[in-house]
Amino acid sequence: MLIYEYKLDGSKAQFAAIEEAIRTTQFIRNTCLRLWMDARGVSRNDLQRYCAVLARQFPFALSLNSQARQAAADRAWAAISRFYEHCKKKKPGKKGSPQFQHDCRSVEDKQTGWKLDPDGVHIRFTDGCGIGRLRLIGSRDIMAFPLSQIKRVRLLRRADGYYCQFAVAATRRVEHQPSGKQVGIDLGLRAFFTDSEGNTVAPPQYLCKAERRLKRLHRRLSKTQKRSRNRRKARQALSKAYLKVQRQREDFARKQANALVSSHDVIAYEALQIRHLVKNRHLAKSIADAAWGRFLWWVRYYGTLHQVPVIGVEPAFTTQDCSRCGQRVKKSLSVRTHLCPGCGLLLDRDHNAALNILQKALQGTVGQTGTDEGVSSNASGQPAATRRRSATPRKQAG
Incomplete structure (x- = not known):
């Protein structure tokens, strides 16, 4: 599944109609979730049929396309089925019980309720929401695909405007x-990553560079009155600043992953449990800013496209073990050089760890994860994250 995204050009009335459709989607999703909470044995089919009941009871729900209502019910069922799956597998900790949504930002149509103009630059929504005809701003030609291949059309709101996917x-x-x-x-953290050939990539630190401006925008927001026009403007400026950081991280991770996969035939990485690493309050911000998880997500994705093996290994003792003789050399996080007393190997600790990671992958380490199970395409076009063993030992950041 491929995702083509365009920015929308329209009037304030059209964008207000999109907002109303988004609120209706949130209402249907939360109402279906309430039905599941109040009744036993509710299935996905029951939620689909309940959409017709809501359309008869509420006129604003009737204005939304019938398949868009079903897509909203599918969102509720996705949260429910994920909760069931976690319970069935006895996932440690919280199981992700479905919660009511308060910040819905998108509405999704299936194959009805919209129509592309022959020029491929305009889209018209034909349901009762009154969105009408919008112009698509983008460089890719969506008309290169038959209409039968377009399975979803999604309208979403971001800080800098409205988009169509x-x-x-x-x-x-x-x-x-x-x-x-x-x-x-x-x-x-000192280097975004170090490979087994000794090459390093400097960390971009986008959040760190934007932190001064973000703090100023936060102070400006805190000084405004609630529900005022100035507060709305301050929130929008702050949201745009965070959106810029997010896009910078995404662009960096994607380009680095593509370059890495394109130039190698086998890639090995350490299957870190990042959700445990960010519990360190001293390093949490730096780890989140590095966006390792997003980078590895793209590495697995491009590995699938290029049909290149991408192998994840357990990170236990990759920094401590000598890559030449295998002797375990204990070192603290502040020690940045690996010096083996047995064979005399002198290397940067990250270079030594990268060599160990590659050796583990080539030896077929038990517990490794690869591209076969690491990336799959779902309805939204997003590769699913690799499932890793919860018992993976933690690794010190850096």
């Missing part, structure tokens, strides 16, 4: 040029 049932294929290189990468 098309979910196209198509498969992307990339012809990989073999390089004969195998690489292991060690993620860190």
Whole structure:
């Protein structure tokens, strides 16, 4: 599933109609969730049929396209089924009990309720919400695909405007040029990652660079009166600043992952439990700013496209063990050099860890994860995250 995204150009009345459709989607999703809470044995089919009941009871729900109402019910069922799955697998900690949504930002149509103009630059929504005809701003040609391949059309709100996403049932294929290189990468904070060849990539630190401006915008927001026009403007400026940081991280992670996969035939990485690492209050902000999880997500995604093995190994003792003789050399986080007393190997600790990660992957370490199970395409076009063992030992950041 491919996702094509365009920014929307329209009037204030049209954007207000989109907001009303989004609120209706949130209402249907939360009402279906309440039905599941109040009654036993509610199935996905029951939620789908309940949408017709809501349309008869509430005129504003009737204005939304019938398949858009079903898509809203599917959102509620997605949260319910995920909760059931976590309970069935006895996931440790919280099971993710479904919660009512208060910040819905999108509405989704299936294959009805919209119509593309022949020019491929305008889209018209034909339901009762009154959205009408909108112009698509983007460089890609959505008309290159038959209309039957467009399975979803999603309207979403971001801090800088409204966007339209098309979910196209198509498969992307990339012809990989073999390089004969195998690489292991060690993620860190001093260097974004260090590979087994000794190359390093500097951390971008987008949040750190934008922090001064973000603090100023936070102070400006805190000084405004609630429900005032100035407060709304201050919130929008702050949201745009955070959106810029998010897009910078995404762009950096995507480009680095593409370059890494394109130039190697085998890639090994340490399967970190990032959700445990961010519990360190001294390093949590730096780890979140590095966005390791997003980078690894793109590495697995491009590995699937290029049909390149991407192997995750347990990070236990990758920093401590000597990559030449295997002797375990204890060192604290402040020690940045690996010096083996047995064989005399002198290396940067991250370079030594990257070599160990590659060796573990090539030896077929028990508990490794690969691209076969790591990336799959779902209805939204997003590859699913690799499932890792919850017992993976923690690794010190850096």
